[in-house]
Amino acid sequence: MSKSDVVIVGAGHGGAQCAIALRQNGFEGTITVIGREPEHPYERPPLSKEYFAREKTFDRLYIRPPTFWAEKEITFKLGTEVTKVDAGARELTLSNGETHGYGKLVWATGGDPRRLSCSGADLAGVHAVRTREDCDTLMAEVDAGTKNVVVIGGGYIGLEAAAVLSKLGLKVTLLEALPRVLARVAGEPLSAFYQKEHRDHGVDLRTGVAVECLEGDGHKVTGVKLADGEVLAAEAVIVGIGIVPAVGPLILAGAAGANGVDVDEYCRTSLPDIYAIGDCAAFACDFAGGTVMRVESVQNANDMGTCVAKAICGDEKPYKAFPWFWSNQYDLKLQTAGINLGFDQTVIRGNPEDRSFSVVYLKEGKVLALDCVNMVKDYVQGRKLVEAGARPDLAALADKDKPLKELL
Numbered sequence: 001m002s003k004s005d006v007v008i009v010g011a012g013h014g015g016a017q018c019a020i021a022l023r024q025n026g027f028e029g030t031i032t033v034i035g036r037e038p039e040h041p042y043e044r045p046p047l048s049k050e051y052f053a054r055e056k057t058f059d060r061l062y063i064r065p066p067t068f069w070a071e072k073e074i075t076f077k078l079g080t081e082v083t084k085v086d087a088g089a090r091e092l093t094l095s096n097g098e099t100h101g102y103g104k105l106v107w108a109t110g111g112d113p114r115r116l117s118c119s120g121a122d123l124a125g126v127h128a129v130r131t132r133e134d135c136d137t138l139m140a141e142v143d144a145g146t147k148n149v150v151v152i153g154g155g156y157i158g159l160e161a162a163a164v165l166s167k168l169g170l171k172v173t174l175l176e177a178l179p180r181v182l183a184r185v186a187g188e189p190l191s192a193f194y195q196k197e198h199r200d201h202g203v204d205l206r207t208g209v210a211v212e213c214l215e216g217d218g219h220k221v222t223g224v225k226l227a228d229g230e231v232l233a234a235e236a237v238i239v240g241i242g243i244v245p246a247v248g249p250l251i252l253a254g255a256a257g258a259n260g261v262d263v264d265e266y267c268r269t270s271l272p273d274i275y276a277i278g279d280c281a282a283f284a285c286d287f288a289g290g291t292v293m294r295v296e297s298v299q300n301a302n303d304m305g306t307c308v309a310k311a312i313c314g315d316e317k318p319y320k321a322f323p324w325f326w327s328n329q330y331d332l333k334l335q336t337a338g339i340n341l342g343f344d345q346t347v348i349r350g351n352p353e354d355r356s357f358s359v360v361y362l363k364e365g366k367v368l369a370l371d372c373v374n375m376v377k378d379y380v381q382g383r384k385l386v387e388a389g390a391r392p393d394l395a396a397l398a399d400k401d402k403p404l405k406e407l408l
Helices: 015-022 065-073 131-144 156-167 186-199 248-252 298-312 374-386 392-398
Strands: 001-008 029-034 074-078 082-086 093-096 099-107 110-115 147-151 170-175 204-207 211-216 221-226 232-233 236-239 243-245 274-276 282-283 291-294 326-329 334-339 343-349 356-363 366-373
Touching: 001 015, 015 029, 015 298, 065 074, 082 243, 082 248, 099 298, 131 236, 147 232, 156 170, 156 186, 156 326, 170 221, 186 204, 186 326, 186 343, 186 366, 211 326, 221 236, 334 374, 343 392, 356 374, 366 374
Parallel strands: 001 029, 001 099, 029 074, 099 274, 147 170, 147 236, 170 204
Antiparallel strands: 082 093, 093 099, 110 243, 211 221, 221 232, 282 291, 326 334, 334 366, 343 356, 356 366
16 A cells, blocks of 8 residues: 555645645645645646637636656656545545545645526436546537537536637627626626626526426436526537535545535544545635635635645644635626625625726625626725624715725
């Protein structure tokens, strides 16, 4: 049986950053990264943006050049999954039948795309947008002549994919079951703005609609049947309805967790010498009032990876990184600072019709978060309001010409 001082399961942003940070902090032991995909770590957000739009080639998405990992003596087992964790023996069973021992284990597996539960979900032509293979398969279908695409899910992944596909000249229909897009993460002003933007760009965006099933020719999808009986022609379907945390083996090994795997303030699971980071890790978030939650972002994965690397190297400090997010759609750059969980009021700075504005979220007068559309200064300065727990004058807050730094 092979063994490594540190084994990192998951070769995404968090896993890559943890390995990098271990070496940066002087760790001289052996490091092995186990990744499901055949590629070395690469950036995920551009998949539904620049990569799919052919604005970036895949080699520009690598987090580090493949040669970097060998130079840092970081070993990879790619195209491989962990099927079992034996926490007592500190041993992993891999999908190829091998076993691999560890001193410290870092679980950084992210999540698997949530699948539709209706009939037809397994037809060819039904896609997620989570991996390079997902995007390459969809791009090949577009190149082969696909014209009608239905996107199911009005979150950021669905909206970003719809934006790119509409720019490529395809007929795009976007379906959201809830009354508005981005309902789980943004206030009504931002939802209304993006709904108008997509419709103005030719997307047939429908809210409050339920999918009955997917129809096909026995092999490939041909349409999406709605609950009201309407059938939408579709040569390809993109499903963007969230992820399921990939933590099965860890939970079976005894780790605590209901939505993902639970970690403490040092990113430690309930199992000895096993950490969890990134999209699959549920923690008490200081910027959400201590609510235990998963934060699905590159920032969170990277910062958790660094936190764990430092802890393994003897510099253990609680995880308190500031949460931020972004989304690119058309010529719009959305930057989000903080988490708006529990907000009871919003203030709009600027005019959405000008396509440059910010939505500020408050709870009992305290700034929780900001969504900034083409408003970089608001984003940069607004972060400080969130960090300070500022309670600014609302009239001054609504004045887009008043710099937010003056409201501290």
